[in-house]
Amino acid sequence: MSEQQTHEQGSSGHQAPGPESREQQPSGPDPLEEARARIAELEDNWRRIAAELDNFRKRCAKDLVRARQQERAKTAAGWLPVLDNLERALEHASSDPEHIIEGVRAVQQQALSVLANLGFPRRDDTGKAFDPAVHEAVGTIADKELVPGTVAQVVRPGYGTDDEILRPAAVVVATRSD
Amino acid sequence: MSEQQTHEQGSSGHQAPGPESREQQPSGPDPLEEARARIAELEDNWRRIAAELDNFRKRCAKDLVRARQQERAKTAAGWLPVLDNLERALEHASSDPEHIIEGVRAVQQQALSVLANLGFPRRDDTGKAFDPAVHEAVGTIADKELVPGTVAQVVRPGYGTDDEILRPAAVVVATRSD
Numbered sequence: 535m536s537e538q539q540t541h542e543q544g545s546s547g548h549q550a551p552g553p554e555s556r557e558q559q560p561s562g563p564d565p566l567e568e569a570r571a572r573i574a575e576l577e578d579n580w581r582r583i584a585a586e587l588d589n590f591r592k593r594c595a596k597d598l599v600r601a602r603q604q605e606r607a608k609t610a611a612g613w614l615p616v617l618d619n620l621e622r623a624l625e626h627a628s629s630d631p632e633h634i635i636e637g638v639r640a641v642q643q644q645a646l647s648v649l650a651n652l653g654f655p656r657r658d659d660t661g662k663a664f665d666p667a668v669h670e671a672v673g674t675i676a677d678k679e680l681v682p683g684t685v686a687q688v689v690r691p692g693y694g695t696d697d698e699i700l701r702p703a704a705v706v707v708a709t710r711s712d
Numbered sequence: 713m714s715e716q717q718t719h720e721q722g723s724s725g726h727q728a729p730g731p732e733s734r735e736q737q738p739s740g741p742d743p744l745e746e747a748r749a750r751i752a753e754l755e756d757n758w759r760r761i762a763a764e765l766d767n768f769r770k771r772c773a774k775d776l777v778r779a780r781q782q783e784r785a786k787t788a789a790g791w792l793p794v795l796d797n798l799e800r801a802l803e804h805a806s807s808d809p810e811h812i813i814e815g816v817r818a819v820q821q822q823a824l825s826v827l828a829n830l831g832f833p834r835r836d837d838t839g840k841a842f843d844p845a846v847h848e849a850v851g852t853i854a855d856k857e858l859v860p861g862t863v864a865q866v867v868r869p870g871y872g873t874d875d876e877i878l879r880p881a882a883v884v885v886a887t888r889s890d
Binding site for chain 2: 565566569570572573576577579580583584586587590591594597598601602603604605606607608609610611613614616617618620621623624627628634635638639641642645646648649652653654690693698700701
């Protein structure tokens with residue numbers, strides 16, 4: 535801003551001399567001129583950051599859609615080898631019917647490891663204390679051999695960790711037997 | 713601007729009278745005072761929008777992580793019934809070995825419909841023109857019955873749509889037979 539004090543030209547942006555005739559003092563600094571330049575600068579900054587925020591909102595929305603698509607494809611792709619092997623087992627079934635059980639059992643193990651790799655291992659809940667966060671009670675059993683309030687039997691296995699449960703286990707809960 | 717012309721108070725923020733003695737005109741409006749208020753306002757706005765942009769960036773990053781987690785869980789959960797049925801088929805296998813093929817075939821169909829529902833139907837590429845975007849050539853065959861440049865045989869099926877291919881089909885391509 536002090537640069538403008540050294541020369542007199544460039545006054546085309548100046549206001550025409552008004553009744554206050556402030557712009558007519560060429561010798562001193564011009565705080566008002568400086569302030570107006572600062573205002574123009576700030577208003578420009580404001581427009582730019584507002585546009586940036588707007589673009590960022592749109593970009594974020596697009597990124598979310600794309601992230602979901604990518605994750606869906608990635609997760610689905612992990613199951614293709616399982617399906618391939620299942621079909622291979624079926625192809626050989628007619629020529630070697632006894633062999634199919636072995637093949638299907640291998641496919642089942644493969645499916646379990648796909649789930650575990652996705653962060654959802656099969657849970658082993660038998661004997662654990664019943665916890666409604668990870669267990670779904672589908673029945674009770676009174677048995678002196680079992681500790682009341684524990685999982686007596688898993689009817690349908692659960693998947694996932696305590697932090698991220700994919701499906702709670704369906705369980706039969708041991709109750710007091712009097 | 714014209715509002716400030718009507719009253720004379722609010723001069724506490726004024727500069728001490730300098731050599732130019734501009735602030736000493738009590739009768740007129742005070743454009744410098746107004747400009748300074750505007751600068752303070754713009755600077756405040758700037759700080760707020762900058763903070764908003766910063767928060768939004770952080771929130772967007774978190775949303776992306778959560779969206780991926782959700783999509784992964786949702787996609788994986790779709791496969792649990794397939795696994796359940798596969799295991800059911802295996803359970804009955806020892807008592808009814810002949811029945812397992814039927815059960816596994818049903819599981820295979822279920823797996824195909826899970827994939828289709830995720831947006832990745834099995835492709836039927838036999839006879840289609842070879843397209844490197846959706847086909848992976850694993851061999852060629854010279855056969856007068858076939859149109860050169862078309863898919864003679866699908867070795868491993870492809871999944872997905874032309875827009876979103878999950879896995880290209882591995883195919884044998886028909887070539888000119890001279």
